[in-house]
Amino acid sequence: MKSEHIRTELPSPSYPRDYPFVMSHGRGVEVWDVDGNRFLDFAAGIAVCSTGHCHPHVVQSVQQAAERFLHISSDYWHEGQVRLAERMAALAPMGEPAMSFFCQSGTESVEGALKLARYVSGRPRFIGFLGGFHGRTMGSLAFTSSKYTQQKGFFPTMPGVTLVPYPNPYRPLFAGEDQGQAVLAYIENVLFAGAVPPGEVAAVLVEPIQGEGGYIVPPASFLPGLRALCDRHGILLIADEVQSGIGRTGKMFACEHWGVAPDILTVAKGLGSGLPIGMVVAKKRVMEKWTRGAHGNTFGGNPLCCAAALATLDLVEGGYMRNADDVGRYFRRRLRELMDRHPYIGEVRGKGMMIGMELVKDRASQEPAKELCDAVVTRAYHNGLLLLSCGQSTVRFMPPLVATRENADEAVTLLEASLGGGRS
Numbered sequence: 001m002k003s004e005h006i007r008t009e010l011p012s013p014s015y016p017r018d019y020p021f022v023m024s025h026g027r028g029v030e031v032w033d034v035d036g037n038r039f040l041d042f043a044a045g046i047a048v049c050s051t052g053h054c055h056p057h058v059v060q061s062v063q064q065a066a067e068r069f070l071h072i073s074s075d076y077w078h079e080g081q082v083r084l085a086e087r088m089a090a091l092a093p094m095g096e097p098a099m100s101f102f103c104q105s106g107t108e109s110v111e112g113a114l115k116l117a118r119y120v121s122g123r124p125r126f127i128g129f130l131g132g133f134h135g136r137t138m139g140s141l142a143f144t145s146s147k148y149t150q151q152k153g154f155f156p157t158m159p160g161v162t163l164v165p166y167p168n169p170y171r172p173l174f175a176g177e178d179q180g181q182a183v184l185a186y187i188e189n190v191l192f193a194g195a196v197p198p199g200e201v202a203a204v205l206v207e208p209i210q211g212e213g214g215y216i217v218p219p220a221s222f223l224p225g226l227r228a229l230c231d232r233h234g235i236l237l238i239a240d241e242v243q244s245g246i247g248r249t250g251k252m253f254a255c256e257h258w259g260v261a262p263d264i265l266t267v268a269k270g271l272g273s274g275l276p277i278g279m280v281v282a283k284k285r286v287m288e289k290w291t292r293g294a295h296g297n298t299f300g301g302n303p304l305c306c307a308a309a310l311a312t313l314d315l316v317e318g319g320y321m322r323n324a325d326d327v328g329r330y331f332r333r334r335l336r337e338l339m340d341r342h343p344y345i346g347e348v349r350g351k352g353m354m355i356g357m358e359l360v361k362d363r364a365s366q367e368p369a370k371e372l373c374d375a376v377v378t379r380a381y382h383n384g385l386l387l388l389s390c391g392q393s394t395v396r397f398m399p400p401l402v403a404t405r406e407n408a409d410e411a412v413t414l415l416e417a418s419l420g421g422g423r424s
Helices: 056-068 079-091 106-121 179-194 222-233 254-258 303-339 370-383 405-419
Strands: 023-027 030-033 038-041 098-103 125-129 161-164 201-206 236-240 264-267 278-283 345-351 354-359 388-390 394-397
Touching: 038 405, 056 303, 079 098, 079 278, 079 303, 098 106, 106 201, 106 236, 106 264, 106 278, 161 179, 179 222, 201 222, 222 236, 222 254, 303 345, 303 354, 303 405, 354 370, 370 388, 370 394, 370 405
Parallel strands: 125 161, 125 201, 201 236, 236 264
Antiparallel strands: 023 030, 030 038, 098 278, 264 278, 345 354, 354 394, 388 394
16 A cells, blocks of 8 residues: 555665655654655654644744844853743653753753762762663763664773663563562662672663663552652752653643652753753753853754744644643553554553554564564555554554544554565
8 A cells, every 4th residue: 555645666675764855844743755755754753743843832932033043052042042941841740840951952961960969969870771872972872872883993981880770561671560660679679789889870861661672660669669769868869851751741730740859850862842952851950960161062052942942842742742641541442452452562651642552473472573573563664654663563653743533544554564474
């Protein structure tokens, strides 16, 4: 099956995730290539285009900012930067006053969070989670473990990082029903008892919903338990919300689903609707311990990026976050209906518009169907649907938060055609 919007023969792609899409323009959830073929975009630039492509409010805000000035270094302030800092302080899930540091990307926001944690705690060690993705610069790369190719050739990265399993209810590693409690017990009773002195741990870095590792939603006990563990040992909790934040999960930040207040939070991706911006948001009593000159950059708080972020937050708070929750629930229900007809769909999971569909060779063994996953993503492209994979064999859906139920229905139709008979 091909979408009626695919007008030309599409070039043959290379596996696993590359396909030769050359973009011409986009509007909302739709994008067009240079040959005039129209695609439904359920990748959104890796969860970046939160308000859809070229939302008029975002475009107008950027244009107006560009008419005033394009850059002023971080040695100075400007009104848009102050407004965004105040806005983020009001939205931050800390439950107390918060401050922000401005940067350009997710990996830079993680690097800033790590530096802040080490600086204010005076401790040298960190704990992260297997399957995590936090960036590709040398500090964040020490935590990134969703694919070994991200690490290959770059050792040694930042020292002092210990990785532990992320609780995955679909693929449990520990005995017991609650994988969240099992992971916490492993940290407390094994790691801290024999390998890592808890008094030397500056922070735990965690994705509230693991992204590149498979769009894994942890058990309900995990994040509250992790918060309690950190509190017992005087460890800072860093929530990496680069992919899950800014309304994607139906709440402004994913950690709010479990009522957990981190000490430090990282945001990027969807914050700028496509413009490069990142922020380190922390409790004021933590960030104000940074002394002058302890950290900085040149482009942080760029006026165009701040304008885009403020417009994005207007739209997300104004209804797109609620839409992500509503349409996300509907879309997950439609995807689960496919399970009755396609036995190689092992699980559909997610919150809001952060949704994963894990493909397996059979449900009994749950053996990952990597080749099938790659093939489905490629077939979907040829059928007019842009997707990406994550984990070992999970198709992920991260459409713009403006997506409608009609968009979800079209995506399901194109996806089912792309699933075929389950053959790679």
